[in-house]
Amino acid sequence: MELSQRILSIPPSATLTMNAKAQELKQKGENIISLAVGEPDFSPPEHVKEALITAVNDNCFQYLPVPGLPALREAGANYFYRFYQVQPEPQEIMFSNGGKQVLYNLFQVLLNPGEEVLIPAPYWVSYPPMVQLAGGVPKIIPTYLEDNFELSIETLKNSLTENTKILILNSPSNPTGVNYSQEKLTSLAQFALDKGLFVISDEVYDQLVYPPSQPASLARLWQNHKDKIAIVNALSKSFALTGLRVGFVLTAAPIIKAMTKLQSQSCSNICSVAQKAAIAALTGDFSFLEGERQKLKQRRDLTLEFLKDLGLKTPRPDGAFYVFPEVKKYFNSHLTNSTALCTYLLERAKIATVPGIAFGDDNCIRISYAVPTSVLEDALQRLKTALNEL
Numbered sequence: 001m002e003l004s005q006r007i008l009s010i011p012p013s014a015t016l017t018m019n020a021k022a023q024e025l026k027q028k029g030e031n032i033i034s035l036a037v038g039e040p041d042f043s044p045p046e047h048v049k050e051a052l053i054t055a056v057n058d059n060c061f062q063y064l065p066v067p068g069l070p071a072l073r074e075a076g077a078n079y080f081y082r083f084y085q086v087q088p089e090p091q092e093i094m095f096s097n098g099g100k101q102v103l104y105n106l107f108q109v110l111l112n113p114g115e116e117v118l119i120p121a122p123y124w125v126s127y128p129p130m131v132q133l134a135g136g137v138p139k140i141i142p143t144y145l146e147d148n149f150e151l152s153i154e155t156l157k158n159s160l161t162e163n164t165k166i167l168i169l170n171s172p173s174n175p176t177g178v179n180y181s182q183e184k185l186t187s188l189a190q191f192a193l194d195k196g197l198f199v200i201s202d203e204v205y206d207q208l209v210y211p212p213s214q215p216a217s218l219a220r221l222w223q224n225h226k227d228k229i230a231i232v233n234a235l236s237k238s239f240a241l242t243g244l245r246v247g248f249v250l251t252a253a254p255i256i257k258a259m260t261k262l263q264s265q266s267c268s269n270i271c272s273v274a275q276k277a278a279i280a281a282l283t284g285d286f287s288f289l290e291g292e293r294q295k296l297k298q299r300r301d302l303t304l305e306f307l308k309d310l311g312l313k314t315p316r317p318d319g320a321f322y323v324f325p326e327v328k329k330y331f332n333s334h335l336t337n338s339t340a341l342c343t344y345l346l347e348r349a350k351i352a353t354v355p356g357i358a359f360g361d362d363n364c365i366r367i368s369y370a371v372p373t374s375v376l377e378d379a380l381q382r383l384k385t386a387l388n389e390l
């Protein structure tokens, strides 16, 4: 059987591949610590789990409206009021299987063949293949460690062509953890809007920003540019519900309609009981996050301090749960790139990390610190020993 050119042209997800490798070694009895996966290590709040159980006991297993139950769309709309003082209509919100499917749907309904999407590197691994699968052209644009990996207007300006259609921004960022200031995020988006672009703001980590830093959102700007901005969010990271697959989007109603049409022909509504849990999450208490942020911040500090002692340049992560140190000083004639270094770390130190090349920067690696502190300390010690052997 000959597979399609379309599927042959894209790679599998590098983060999931690395994690699968680590799991395989674990199953063989190796004492592997995985710092590779993008998943919080806390539990979802009890009221969310209870809502899920109640939905199961109520036999809530039927097909539901494709974009989500009315109460869920309303809860999604109210999220933007609660955190960003913007009140959308429910028809400006829809739910898909994770932030991932939201982004997939967006590219599918917005892109025509050959249209370009500007993707600042380092970028989340799935943006380029998703753009390709929609027939678009991913155009990777550089950011620099010296600028904390923040995109500059200058770079943006120099990257525009007559085919540029979309700019994607992601704050806090996966893989760097860098969190834009509200002013910076707005000014980048405003510049793109002035040039006629559509802006996608991937805000899936907005609840995981460490004070005094604050999350930045394009929700306010969206009010005046409804059909030119889409805001992507999900319960995956903030509520530790990665496997429940709940993502949502805020954008203009006609775009929601198009995405609904697409989703109606692919997977229909997201899981029925997940919708009930999501209503509980979005309408319930968010205060449990304060403790989780605190814990993550301590681990962030521990990791940063450690990397600093190793002399590794690392952008300052004020959100998410990743660090993205530059490791090229450890490259040698055998370990010539980030993939070789990560393979060495897996084999020698028994720690799984993700090569920076997967995010468009071969000089760095991504380390997730969303693991218990004692495990993190062990992993960092192993990292140090293995790097010092080079």
Ligand SMILES: Cc1ncc(COP(=O)(O)O)c(C=O)c1O
Residues within 6 Å of the ligand: 038, 097, 098, 099, 100, 101, 124, 170, 173, 174, 202, 204, 234, 235, 236, 237, 242, 246, 247
């Ligand atoms: C930046 C970014 N966007 C979107 C997603 C997709 O998240 P979800 O699990 O909700 O599909 C992820 C997950 O790793 C991510 O890091």
